[in-house]
């Protein structure tokens with residue numbers, strides 16, 4: 649059997665038989681990988697606690713017909729703080745659910761993996777309110793896979809903003825000329841919050857956004873969910889479990 653080495657985040661695990669575990673991973677080199685870790689649930693297993701959800705691991709695998717087989721696993725970042733806390737773990741569950749849905753097996757999506765690692769890292773840092781990182785992650789991931797939420801200019805005619813008409817279907821804020829009759833006008837703070845949530849690269853200021861603009865942020869959060877579910881044509885099953893202030 650050909651073997652390979654790759655790094656990836658454990659998305660989820662399933663029990664298999666008495667002692668094995670099936671592991672779904674988002675890897676750097678091969679996109680989504682499904683593998684079996686044999687004997688992992690036996691006391692003293694050489695894999696120990698290394699194949700837990702949300703951990704970043706370095707793996708040696710054999711290719712299999714249906715499932716690859718993990719032969720070595722090294723823990724790079726455990727993200728144990730995320731698993732240990734209900735709110736953070738619920739937030740991470742949404743992150744891995746969407747990553748799992750947008751990446752295919754055999755298709756490397758290194759930017760999605762980096763975004764997931766950044767999101768898990770933000771959660772591991774111990775925010776008071778992890779849900780704001782979910783909002784940001786959803787919009788950022790949608791942008792990476794071709795559905796950016798437009799906030800700074802009109803999503804239809806690109807006229808410079810700020811604009812306050814907000815449309816899920818049109819992909820963001822609309823100017824008065826482009827907004828169809830009945831389009832909802834929102835507080836400018838909502839559009840500013842959306843811009844901040846959707847901008848790739850920066851997480852540290854998000855807890856402050858959530859604290860200082862709670863109402864705008866709540867509207868932006870609802871928009872982020874509707875935006876992702878509409879444009880990616882997915883329902884986020886784990887979203888409801890994330891505690892929100």
Ligand SMILES: [Zn+2]
Nearest residue numbers: 802805823826
């Ligand atoms: Zn316009």
